[in-house]
Amino acid sequence: MSSALLTPSELASRLDSIPRIRLAHLPTPLDECPRLSEMLGGPRIFIKRDDMTGLAFGGNKTRQLEFLLAEVLTQKIDVLVAGAFTQSNWCRQITAASRKLGIDVSLILAHGEKGPNRQGNLLLDELMGAQVQVVDLNDIQQLPPLLEAEAERLQKTGRHPFIIDPFRPDVLARSALGYVQAVLEMEMQFETIGIRPDWVYVSGANMTPAGLSLGFQILDLKTRVFGIAPIQWDEDRSVDIARIANATSRLLECKLELTADDILSSDDYIGERYGVTTQAGRDALKLVAETEGIFLDPVYTSKAMAGLIDHIQKGIIQKNDTVVFIHTGGLPAIFAYAEDLILP
Ligand SMILES: Cc1ncc(COP(=O)(O)O)c(C=O)c1O
Incomplete structure (x- = not known):
């Protein structure tokens, strides 16, 4: 028996009762990336194209x-x-x-x-x-x-x-609702394609992984969300993300309380500091562009993809797993970072 706190339709009606304006082109596509999977030796990889939300070059x-x-x-x-x-x-x-x-x-x-x-x-x-x-x-x-x-x-x-x-905590909590809604959207896409992803990887400092972690846990979907931090904060990311998720859970009048142990997050791919590209990030950006014709950004998604690739190489993500990478956008920065990206 499922231990889900809410069914998808119950979660949808809770979200519908909260004020929302429409800005995004939704649903965003969920693209399978077979050439990238093959290059990385196995796991099935999908990219959720939130770089295509449509508002001024899109993004999370x-x-x-x-x-x-x-x-x-x-x-x-x-x-x-x-x-x-x-x-x-x-x-x-x-x-x-x-x-x-x-x-x-x-x-x-x-x-x-x-x-x-x-x-x-x-x-x-x-x-x-x-x-x-x-x-x-x-x-x-x-x-x-x-x-x-x-x-x-x-x-x-x-x-x-x-x-x-x-x-501000209330800004973070309300904003995180956007990624609870994204979980519902993905759940329908997973059903249509017939997949049950083991992992969701995302570049996230706070609101995005908070909404995703909460959404998957409310529906008890067994998909683990892994946030790859783009920036170093004094406070442990898992503690902060759990706090935001819990404030968002209260907005949904949901009883679920997450602890830091429920949140998977890594600071290992930031490199020198926020906003400075890393070799692994540049390599990841080029690999995805060369295999799939999809661009990642220099500050967030390329470092998150570097984390995903490293986790495949370390066996954290296994050959037979299915992974969804959330492309959170950020593409205009490619042009501001042109010189960093064409380093030899
Ligand atoms: C492209 C991109 N990805 C990821 C993030 C992280 O999002 P969040 O702060 O909601 O976790 C940001 C935040 O600025 C972003 O611009």
């Missing part, structure tokens, strides 16, 4: 913003204030979503690795008419006070700002 953030912005729009808001690094996919997708919704955007972007170079995501932010300030920060955790100050400045000019603070 589109699903998350469907739930987050629906909540924000219940308030009287005319400008969003957000921030991260200049090559932020999150800010590019926030900008695109807000343009569709007729809202302005003010971005505070830390230099990161690529600085104010008008390429990739930063170029797209500017083309969409975001107001952009590029700042030098030693630590991205210094961002929230700058967002507060910008919101105050806007308020004084009569505007109605809303700060999207990526560290």
